[in-house]
Amino acid sequence: GLDLTQFEVGDLIGEGAFGQVYVASHKRSKRVKVALKCMVKSQQDRYLDVDGHSTPVLAEVAMMLRLMKAPRCPNIIRLHNWLEIEDNFVLILEYAESCQTLLQYIKDTADIEENQARQLMRQLIRAIMFCTERGVFHGDIHTANILVTLPRLELKLIDFGCAQPITQKPFNKSDYRGAGHGMPPEALRCRVFHANPAYVWTIGIMLYEIMHGRLAFNNRQSIMFGAIQIHPRLSTACVDLISQCLIRNPAKRLQLHQVEEHCWFNPTTPNPV
Ligand code: ADP
Ligand code: MG
Ligand code: MG
Numbered sequence: 001g002l003d004l005t006q007f008e009v010g011d012l013i014g015e016g017a018f019g020q021v022y023v024a025s026h027k028r029s030k031r032v033k034v035a036l037k038c039m040v041k042s043q044q045d046r047y048l049d050v051d052g053h054s055t056p057v058l059a060e061v062a063m064m065l066r067l068m069k070a071p072r073c074p075n076i077i078r079l080h081n082w083l084e085i086e087d088n089f090v091l092i093l094e095y096a097e098s099c100q101t102l103l104q105y106i107k108d109t110a111d112i113e114e115n116q117a118r119q120l121m122r123q124l125i126r127a128i129m130f131c132t133e134r135g136v137f138h139g140d141i142h143t144a145n146i147l148v149t150l151p152r153l154e155l156k157l158i159d160f161g162c163a164q165p166i167t168q169k170p171f172n173k174s175d176y177r178g179a180g181h182g183m184p185p186e187a188l189r190c191r192v193f194h195a196n197p198a199y200v201w202t203i204g205i206m207l208y209e210i211m212h213g214r215l216a217f218n219n220r221q222s223i224m225f226g227a228i229q230i231h232p233r234l235s236t237a238c239v240d241l242i243s244q245c246l247i248r249n250p251a252k253r254l255q256l257h258q259v260e261e262h263c264w265f266n267p268t269t270p271n272p273v
Helices: 059-068 102-108 112-133 187-189 195-212 218-225 237-246
Strands: 007-015 019-026 034-041 079-085 090-095 099-101 145-150 154-157
Touching: 007 034, 007 099, 019 102, 059 079, 079 195, 099 102, 102 145, 102 195, 112 154, 187 218, 195 237
Parallel strands: none
Antiparallel strands: 007 019, 019 034, 034 090, 079 090, 099 145, 145 154
C-alpha cells in the first residue's frame, strides 16, 4: 500500500484557503518529484461516487479522476494518487517544476505582451474545453489556481476543490464555491447559471487580468453593473474578445466553441472593424 513514509517531504511550496502544499520526492524512484496537497477533513467536505470505489471519495479527487482517464490534457495538473490518514486528506499531485502562479507572473511582469497572453489563453481554453468534455465545472478559476512554467509559459490548471459535475440542470448560485470575484453575473442576477457561459466569462476575466495586471471587477456590484475600463494599448481584436466574453447576458455572450475561433487567436485574419 501507499503511505507517507514512502516520500521525503521537502519545502512548503504553497498555501491556499484549505491546505498546505509541499514538494516531496518518492524515495524509491528518487528523482520523481510530487506535490503533496495536505488538507484537514472538515464537516463541509463533499464526497462523490466514483466507479470502482465502494465508498464515495472526496469531490476534489472524484472530479480530478474524470480528467485523468487517457487521453489526458497537458494543461491540467495530474493526480497520481491520494491518501486518507486519520483526519487528513493528502493528494499526491504532479509537481510543476520551475513554475509560479499566474498571480505572481502577472505581478512580476509589467505589460505582458499579447503574444504571451495568447499563448497562455490558448492553453487555458484547452484545459477548460477538456473539462467540459469530461463533465467537470472547475468553479474556481483565478490566477492563484493557474501555474505557469518559466521560461516556456506552459500552463497548468490546479485546485479542483470547488469543482462540480456538469449535468443537464443549471447550477444554483449556492453551487458556486469559488472566489466571489469569479462569479458570473447571471449567478448573481438570476441565481442560476450554466457551465459553458460561466467558463466564457472566466476566460474574459482572465484575459483582462493578464493584460491589465488587475481584476476587471472588484465586487459583486461591479460584476453586475460596472463598466469595463480597457487599456488603449490593447489591439482591437483583444478588446473585442474581452468585451464579447464579458457580455453580461449569457445568451448574448460569445459561446465557448467560438472563443478559440476568435480572430485574436489567429493574428493573420483581419481585425473586426
Ligand atoms: P487550495 O485549495 O488551498 O487553494 P491549491 O491546490 O490551490 O490549494 O494549492 C495552493 C498553492 O500551492 C497554489 O496556489 C500553488 O502556489 C501551490 N501548488 C499547488 N499545487 C501545486 C503543484 N502541483 N505544483 C506546484 N505548486 C503547486
Ligand atoms: Mg487554490
Ligand atoms: Mg481550493
